[in-house]
Amino acid sequence: MRFSSYYSAILLLSLGACCALKPTVQQPLQAYFSPMLPFDTLQVAITSGETDSIVAGSVISNRLFYSTIPPKLLDVVFELVDSSDTQIIGRQYFPLEDGILAYWVEIRWFWYRFHGILLYDTAKSAFTDYEALAAWYGGDGSQVLMESWILDVDGDGKKDIVQCKTLHSIIMGGEEPIDSTEEIGTLKLWKQGHFIAMPVDDTTRSMGCFRVGTGGANTPK
Numbered sequence: 001m002r003f004s005s006y007y008s009a010i011l012l013l014s015l016g017a018c019c020a021l022k023p024t025v026q027q028p029l030q031a032y033f034s035p036m037l038p039f040d041t042l043q044v045a046i047t048s049g050e051t052d053s054i055v056a057g058s059v060i061s062n063r064l065f066y067s068t069i070p071p072k073l074l075d076v077v078f079e080l081v082d083s084s085d086t087q088i089i090g091r092q093y094f095p096l097e098d099g100i101l102a103y104w105v106e107i108r109w110f111w112y113r114f115h116g117i118l119l120y121d122t123a124k125s126a127f128t129d130y131e132a133l134a135a136w137y138g139g140d141g142s143q144v145l146m147e148s149w150i151l152d153v154d155g156d157g158k159k160d161i162v163q164c165k166t167l168h169s170i171i172m173g174g175e176e177p178i179d180s181t182e183e184i185g186t187l188k189l190w191k192q193g194h195f196i197a198m199p200v201d202d203t204t205r206s207m208g209c210f211r212v213g214t215g216g217a218n219t220p221k
Helices: 002-020 062-068 071-077
Strands: 041-044 058-060 087-097 100-109 112-121 126-139 142-151 160-171 178-191 194-198
Touching: 058 062, 071 112, 071 126, 087 112, 126 160, 126 194
Parallel strands: none
Antiparallel strands: 041 142, 058 087, 087 100, 100 112, 112 126, 126 142, 142 160, 160 178, 178 194
């Protein structure tokens, strides 16, 4: 009897340890993002390694993501993909100003890749906005590649966004197809709790998406 009781106790302890490995309370969405060290310039671009495996970050369950992000933001995030087949990855987060945090999220759908930041208002305890940062998508005859730099453009001590979108297409219709490539530069300044798109003059627009690098951006103050 003692022998049987001893092994029964071992079995119960083993089952208890096994069950203890399963969390009883689901972690919040923010737990899937790691804090980012302070930076002067952050470049967000699609890298070749992303096509094969998870480069960095934590995979977020679709159920958790959909239940946390407001429906209006989900429509923006999944504008170009079927949300039911996506893989969602939490990267890092950093402050934009007091009370506003930016959560860098990656969305994968087949070979399509999207990076953006979800803005979180700590006073409202809610995600309130989304800004696209990088993308690689398209189809037969046309592709879109986008990258962004996050840095202080206007010298106010707050991070802004300089964005470069490259549009590649093959135009049919003549004797030979025409290979067309166009660059579009966008400047968004952080003002009053939002990123606001600013007008860009023709001179700046022609500078190869402002010729942004780790040293800064050639954009008008």
